[in-house]
Amino acid sequence: MSGQVSVAIHSNDPSGISRVDLLCDNVQIGSIPVSPTVIDSVVYFAWDTSSLANGKHILRAKAVNSGGAQTTIDRPVVVRNFPINTPTGNTIALNPYVKYQTMRGWEATDQAGQLFSPAWNNYKDALFDTAVNDLGINRIRLELLSGAENPVDYFAQWRAGQITESQYNAKRYEIINDDADPNHINPSGFKFSQLDSSINNVVLPMKQRLAARGERLWVNLNYVDFGSSTFEHKTSPAEYAEFVLATYQHMQSVFGFVPDTWEVVLEPDTSTANWSAVQVAAAIKTAGDKLVANGFTPSFTAPSVTSASNAPSYIDQISQTNGAMSYVSEFSYHRYTGASGSILQQISDRAILYDKRVGMLEWIGADYVALHQDIKQGRNSSWQQFCLAGPISWGPDSGDRYFVIDDSVPASPVITMGSKTKFLTQYFKFIRAGSRRIQALSGNQNFDPLGFVNANGKYVVVVKAGSGGSFSIQGLPPGTYGITYTTANEYGVALPDASVTPGQALSASIPAFGVITIYGR
Numbered sequence: 195m196s197g198q199v200s201v202a203i204h205s206n207d208p209s210g211i212s213r214v215d216l217l218c219d220n221v222q223i224g225s226i227p228v229s230p231t232v233i234d235s236v237v238y239f240a241w242d243t244s245s246l247a248n249g250k251h252i253l254r255a256k257a258v259n260s261g262g263a264q265t266t267i268d269r270p271v272v273v274r275n276f277p278i279n280t281p282t283g284n285t286i287a288l289n290p291y292v293k294y295q296t297m298r299g300w301e302a303t304d305q306a307g308q309l310f311s312p313a314w315n316n317y318k319d320a321l322f323d324t325a326v327n328d329l330g331i332n333r334i335r336l337e338l339l340s341g342a343e344n345p346v347d348y349f350a351q352w353r354a355g356q357i358t359e360s361q362y363n364a365k366r367y368e369i370i371n372d373d374a375d376p377n378h379i380n381p382s383g384f385k386f387s388q389l390d391s392s393i394n395n396v397v398l399p400m401k402q403r404l405a406a407r408g409e410r411l412w413v414n415l416n417y418v419d420f421g422s423s424t425f426e427h428k429t430s431p432a433e434y435a436e437f438v439l440a441t442y443q444h445m446q447s448v449f450g451f452v453p454d455t456w457e458v459v460l461e462p463d464t465s466t467a468n469w470s471a472v473q474v475a476a477a478i479k480t481a482g483d484k485l486v487a488n489g490f491t492p493s494f495t496a497p498s499v500t501s502a503s504n505a506p507s508y509i510d511q512i513s514q515t516n517g518a519m520s521y522v523s524e525f526s527y528h529r530y531t532g533a534s535g536s537i538l539q540q541i542s543d544r545a546i547l548y549d550k551r552v553g554m555l556e557w558i559g560a561d562y563v564a565l566h567q568d569i570k571q572g573r574n575s576s577w578q579q580f581c582l583a584g585p586i587s588w589g590p591d592s593g594d595r596y597f598v599i600d601d602s603v604p605a606s607p608v609i610t611m612g613s614k615t616k617f618l619t620q621y622f623k624f625i626r627a628g629s630r631r632i633q634a635l636s637g638n639q640n641f642d643p644l645g646f647v648n649a650n651g652k653y654v655v656v657v658k659a660g661s662g663g664s665f666s667i668q669g670l671p672p673g674t675y676g677i678t679y680t681t682a683n684e685y686g687v688a689l690p691d692a693s694v695t696p697g698q699a700l701s702a703s704i705p706a707f708g709v710i711t712i713y714g715r
Contacts, residue, residue, distance in 0.1 A: 196275045197292055200549035201239045203255045210260035211235050217254040218246065230260035236520060238513075240547040243273045281637040281668065285699075286655065288645045288669030292633035294573060297646070298524075298551055299333025299412040300622040301578035302596055304392040309353075311585040313601035318399070321583055321597060321609055326403040329596060329615065330622030333412040333576060334397055335555070336453065337460075338389050340419040340427060341366045343437055347385040367421025372440075376432035379440045386444050393449060396582070409627065412576075414495060414555075415441070415453035420466040428459075428473045431480035438481040442490050455523060456481075457495040457555070463504045471497070471511035475518050482521030492521040498555060503532025506540045513548065524576065525550050529557035529564060538572040551575040559593035562617035562709055566658045569621075569631070569644055579618065583609070616685040620678070620709040624654045641665045652714030657702075659710060664703035667712060670694050674715040681708035691715065 205211050210230035216223040216239045226237045251273055256266045276291035306321060308314050325331045341348070344365075352362035372383025401411040417438075419427065427434040442452045458477055462469030469477075474497055482492035497508035505527040512518045525545055527533075533554075545552045553576035554560075554568045560579045568574040583597040591598050593614045600608040611619075625646050634645030640660040647653055653670055677689040681704065692700050692712075704710040 195243055195271060195273060197244065197294070198240060198242050198546050200547055201241050201253070201255075202236055202549065203239070203257070204234075204236045205255075205257035205265075206234045207257065207259040207265075208233055211257055212260050212262075213258040215256040215258070216241070217256065219251055220254070232516070235516075238519075238547050238549070240543070244275050244277070246273050246275075248274055248276075278633070278635065280635045283637045284641060284663065284665040285637045286641060286643045286657070286665060286667045287635045288653070288655070288667065289633035289635070290645075290647060290669070294631040294633075295545075295551065295569075295575045297625055297627060297629045297631065298553070298575040299627055300329075300331050300618075301333040301335055301412075301414065301553070301555060301576055302331050302582035303335040303556075303578070303580060304337055304396045305581040305595075306396055306583040307585045307599055307601070308395045309391075310587070311599060311601045311604075311607070313585075313599065313604040313607035316605060317599055317601070317607040317609055318395075321599075322399045322403055324609060324611075325582060325596065326400065326407070328623065329611070329619050330624070330626075331400070331582065331596070332404055332409060332627055333414060333578075334400055334582075335457070335578065336389070336392055336397060336413055336415045337418050338415055338441060339366045340417065340421065340423075340437075341368045342386055342389065342441075343372060343384055343427075344368055344370045345372075345383055345385075347387050349385070349388040349391070353387075353391070367419060367423070369423040369425050369427060371425045371433060372436075376430070376436045379436060379443070384437075384440050384444070386441070386448075389441070389444075390448065393445075398449075412454045412627070413451070414455045414457055414576075416457035416460055416498075418460045419469070420460070420464075428469045428477070431473075431476040434477045435481040435484035439484050439488055439490075442485065443488075452490060453493075455493045455495045457498055457526065459496075460498055461500045461528065462497060462508070463499045463501060471508040472515075474508060475512045475515035478512060478521050479515055479518040482518070493523040494521050495524040495526045495553065495555070496522055498526045498528065500528050500530045501532040502527040502529055502541070502554075503534070503537050506537070506544065509541070509544050509548075519548055522548075522550060524553050526553045526555045529554055529560060529568075533564075535567075535571060538567065542571065542573040545573055553577060556580060559614070561593065561614045562621065562658065565618060565621060566642065566644065566656075570642075579614070611685075616680050617709050619686065620680050620711045621656055624711050624713045625656070629654065636665075638665070643667075648714075653712075654714065655712045657704075657710050657712075659704045659707055662704055662706045664701065666699040666701045668699045670700055670712075671714075672696050672698075675700060676713050676715055677702050677710065678713075679704045679708055679710035681706040684708075 628649035634643035
């Protein structure tokens with residue numbers, strides 16, 4: 195192991211647990227008080243291994259019960275840290291021994307104009323091909339509206355022309371309890387036509403194209419509750435858990451798969467959703483227990499707050515809710531407000547402590563500058579701007595969709611990559627799921643690098659350039675490397691391949707500010 199690692203210690207004692215300690219070679223790393231009333235506990239320590247010499251060490255967990263009795267368990271570990279010096283001048287140095295997050299996916303929402311454009315059938319195939327193969331999207335936000343728990347299928351009525359879109363919108367978040375028993379699912383009380391439409395129109399075609407590449411689509415199901423009802427899931431964790439289970443069972447029976455992750459609730463800190471941190475944490479714990487009891491593996495994304503500054507307090511509440519944190523796999527936030535460097539660091543620190551991934555999962559207008567910071571400082575494994583695509587009737591290209599569809603002539607629609615999307619491609623297309631970020635240091639802040647090793651062992655270096663210029667990269671393994679850049683005036687310019695021999699540096703240049711990517715062939 196190397197760098198900062200998370201250590202989780204699970205202890206159980208019928209007399210209660212008062213304290214848990216972590217030691218290395220008999221030197222205390224940290225101590226966390228629990229409570230004599232807690233008989234089953236999981237606590238987390240963030241351990242910086244760089245203070246130790248390379249080699250074997252003994253890690254010891256110690257639990258102290260309410261009576262003062264101690265129990266210890268030892269585990270041998272091997273520490274391997276190989277620091278490098280920051281280079282000087284226009285030089286970038288890679289250090290594969292210092293590792294950071296593992297990348298998960300580049301996300302888009304499931305909105306692609308399928309419900310609104312008369313040209314949908316004439317552009318959908320080309321859109322999916324371009325999104326997967328040229329941009330690199332490999333994760334989808336599959337939205338499920340809270341009003342799916344309702345005996346009336348308003349979505350089906352709208353699509354059949356029986357009600358107007360505005361009438362549907364007025365009902366889409368109306369929750370009517372299927373019955374009074376959260377342990378009994380009444381099938382007639384759930385209507386999944388909106389979910390099924392998104393899966394059939396967007397998810398399945400994307401899955402097929404990624405499978406053809408030997409990859410897989412990560413399906414992140416996102417519960418959306420932007421309305422108020424007499425009955426609310428947020429005030430009844432058991433009923434929310436039933437809703438989650440009903441969805442899993444529906445997807446498994448109809449499509450043969452379930453979500454890879456379930457995003458607990460979209461933007462709980464808004465006035466339209468208005469879920470407290472306590473309600474989010476209770477929903478995670480109760481739904482997680484329900485899924486486990488029915489043979490599913492919980493994997494929740496939370497808290498997905500609109501203001502990134504609210505994420506730490508929501509995460510802390512999850513950690514204080516016994517049994518909830520183990521069901522969470524990803525900490526999520528949006529960037530609409532509060533995304534300062536210090537807040538990103540707080541989120542990142544909590545991700546290290548609890549051994550979770552991080553995702554910035556929505557910011558309309560997000561650009562490569564934000565993406566670079568979210569990966570580097572926020573340790574993001576997943577990232578989203580917003581919609582996959584949308585027609586020109588939605589307005590001008592403003593970073594609200596990766597692709598703009600000119601469907602003014604429905605028989606001949608034109609797909610245009612968004613202006614911000616062009617820069618994002620320099621990251622998305624080359625940094626693939628399973629890649630591991632490694633240390634990349636620069637002697638010139640004008641050339642800000644991110645280094646990665648893809649699952650196939652190929653290196654990728656993405657450099658955010660503040661202006662044009664040349665630089666060299668040290669530490670690339672021997673091989674052939676492609677080089678491509680995007681600036682304000684040029685998109686996806688491919689430079690001649692470069693060959694690297696053992697110990698040789700690679701030289702590259704970009705004519706103006708923008709992004710340049712060096713990737714192993």
